Amino acid sequence: MPSPAPQPDWVLIRRRAIGDRIRAARIHTNLTQEKLAELAGMDRQTINRIEQGHQSPILDTLILIAHALGVPLADLVR
Template sequence: MHASIPPRLAELRRQFGLRLREIREEHDLTQERLGELAGLDRKTINRIENGMYSPRLDNIFQIADALGITARELFPRGLS
């Protein structure tokens, strides 16, 4: 069983996931294809997009590289 996380952290994860989904869809990629390009499992991409998983910094860089963007672009504007 997973320990519960503070509501603020859950919201930040949700916002990050929504931003990732938005960018992935703009690039016309499936979760599976993005996972392949980033060297990650499709389930990992799905969990990140749904706010269920907090990606490691290395994963964020891998995803950004796969999308051809900076890691900073994965974070929603005004996220703080």
């Protein structure tokens, strides 16, 4: 099975921007990565990888993170 083609640079830039918005919302609500992970039902490493732009979260994960942060999903992905 061939490996998937690398993502275009603009996709990686957007992924990092979404991670930055998640981090900013987390800090604004005074949550640690550990607490956000607990509230969203995932592990801290996953939150870290998403915030750093190293992991591309699926829609369900973004919905859980937005709910845990108490912000509209649109605020994270605009």
